Amino acid sequence: MKKMWFFILSLLFLFSFSSVTKAKEIKRDEAFVNVSVATLWTEPNISRKLDAPSTSNPVDMKKWTAAMSYDEKLWLVGNLETQALYGSKVTILEEQNGWVKVAVHDQPTPRNEKGYPGWMPKAQLSKSPSFSVLKEKRPFALVTANTAPLFKDFAEKKKGIEISFNTRLPVLKEKKNKLLVYTPNSGAQWLRKSDASIYQTEQDIPEPTADDLIRSGKQFLGLPYLWAGMSGYGFDCSGFTYTLYKSHGITIPRDSSVQATHGNPVEREDLQKGDLVFFAYEEGKGRVHHVGMYIGNGEMIHSPNTSTTVKIDKIETSGYGGEYAGARRYLR
Template identity: 35%
Template sequence: MSEQMIEQQSGELWITEVQVATVWTDPESARSIDRPGLTNPTNLDQWMDELTFEKRVALCDENRVQTQLLYGESVIITETKDEWARVVIPSQPSKKDRRGYPGWVPLKQLTRVKKSKWNKDTTAAVTSRFAWLESANGEPVMKLSFMTMLPVIREQEDWLEVATPDGPLFIEQQHVELFPTASGLQQQSGQKLLQSGEPYIRLDYFWGGMSSFGYDCSGFTYAMHKANGYQIPRDADDQLAAGVSVKTEDVMPGDLLFFAYKEGTGGLHHVGFYYGDGKMLHSPQTGKGIELTELKGTIYEKELCGAARYWQQTEEK
C-alpha cells in the first residue's frame, strides 16, 4: 500500500485487533526480534521472553517505541505507508497532538467496525491481571490485559457476551467490572489507585508499556488512574502539567511524584505514586520490576521536582 490517506467514515471506527499493539516511532523502528509483537495475532509473552536486556533498552535509547494500544481501543488513522498506519489515539491525551497520542502501527493490527455494532450501553473492563476471551464452545481465543475494555452484548449468570473486533465472544464475569459506557468507571480515592497498582509489584518494566504484560513509569500511573475512573495524559510531563499542583511537602497517598535530572532542575524523566510514610510505588527502569521503595536517602529524594493530584477533583465535590 503506497503512502495515502485512509478515509474514515463517520459511521465507522478503527479498532485495535490484537491483544496489545505497540505504537512505533516510525515504520523503520521495528526490528526482526520484535516480530511476535508485530503480527496478528500477537504473542506478547514470547516477544518479551525473547528480548534481551540490551534489546529492551534500545526501545528507549534508540527512540523506537512511543506507547501501546489494548485490544478494542480505537484510533484515528491519518496516513498509511506500505503496510503501516500512522495513528492518533484519542484515549491517550498528549501535547504531541491535540487529537491524541501519535505513532505508527502495523495496519494488519487494526480493523474497521461499525459504530452501530460497537456502541453499547454497558462496557466491561478487565480488572484481573489477565483474562481469556473464549468462543461460544469454551475454546480460548485471546489473553487480554488488565484494563482492556469491550462493549457488552448480553449478561449471563457467570459469563458475558462481548463485542470484539473478531465478532461476539465470551469472558468470565469474575474478571471484569461493568460500567455505564456514557459515564465511565466510577471515580475512586487515592488509596484505591494504590490498591489497583499493588498486584503489579515485581512486574518487569517495559519501555512504552501500557499493559499488564509490562508498564513503563507513566504507563503504570496512566493505567491505575484509568482503572479508577480517571483519564489522564499518557506521558509524565503532560501528567504533571494537567494535574492539580500539590506542594511536595503536602502530598497524600495516590498523588503523583515527578523527578528531573540535575537534582530536579533538568529534564523531567520519571513519575511514580506517593504511597505514604515516605514511600513511592513506581515502575522504575528496564531491568527492574515495579516496586515500593523508600524515598529518603535515594536519588529520587534528590531529583523530586513536583507533585500532582487527580483523585481529589472528584472527592472534593
C-alpha cells in the first residue's frame, strides 16, 4: 500500500507544475461529475422524496430505479433532461439554492453549443485540478461492463462506488488483473481489467463494425427503460443509441429528433446493420419521437418505453411500424 501511494504522489508531483498552470486555466464555470450517474432535471428542486437516491452523493441508481412503480417512472417523462457519467465534464450555466444548471460536454444538441443542458445538485460536482490534468495527460479506462465496481484496495476488501458502461477514468497504473484509476473525488481506486478497455486517446478507440455495436447493444437486453437514461442502469431510446456509438468512439447527437438529421440518409430498402431507424407521429410524417438500431432481417434493437426493456423487435410488428420516418447511417 505504501508503494502504491508513493507511486501516486510521485506521479502527481511529476504533473505538479502542469497542475498549477492548468488550475489557473480551468474555467470557473467548468467541473466534473463526481457521482456514478448524475441525473439532470428540467428545473431545480422538483425531485420527489423517492428520488433521493438519485440526488444524493453518492447515488444509488439500483435502489432508485428498482423502487419506482410504473406510474412513478412515467412521472419522470418531461421532468428529466439527460444523465451524465462519473468524470464527465460540464459547464455550469446557472446556480440556484444548491442546484446548478449545467451543459454536459460531448452530448451534442442544438439547445446549447456547450452541451446538453439540465439541472443537478451542486454537491454532485467536483472541481479537482489534479483530475483535470490526469484526464488529459494519462491513458483512460473505458468501462465496457454494464456496471463495474471500484475498489479502495487491490485485494477488493473495501468497495467504492459502482460505475456505468461508457465511463472514462484516467489510468495511473496497470497491475496484474487490475487498473489503478484516478477519480474526480476519491483519489486513486482499483478497477478490474476485465471491466474495461484502455486507450491513449479517444481517437485510438478502434472504428467499430456494425457487429461490434450490436454486440454491445445485446448485453443490455432486458434492462428496464428509464426516461433520460444514459447508463447501464437504464436507457431511454436515444440515450441507448447515443451510448452504443459513444462507447465505440463515435459521438452522435443526444436526442432522436436530432440524430434523425445527422449522419447519411438511407433508403429503407438499403438498410444495413448499425443504421439508426426513426419513427415519428402522424404516420411517420410528424415529429420524430423514437429511434432504434437496425440489426438485419427487418429487426431493430431498442429501448422502447417506460413499460418495457431493451429488446429486439421486428420493425413491422414492434408497434412503431406504421410510424417509420427514415434511417441514418453513422458508420462508414
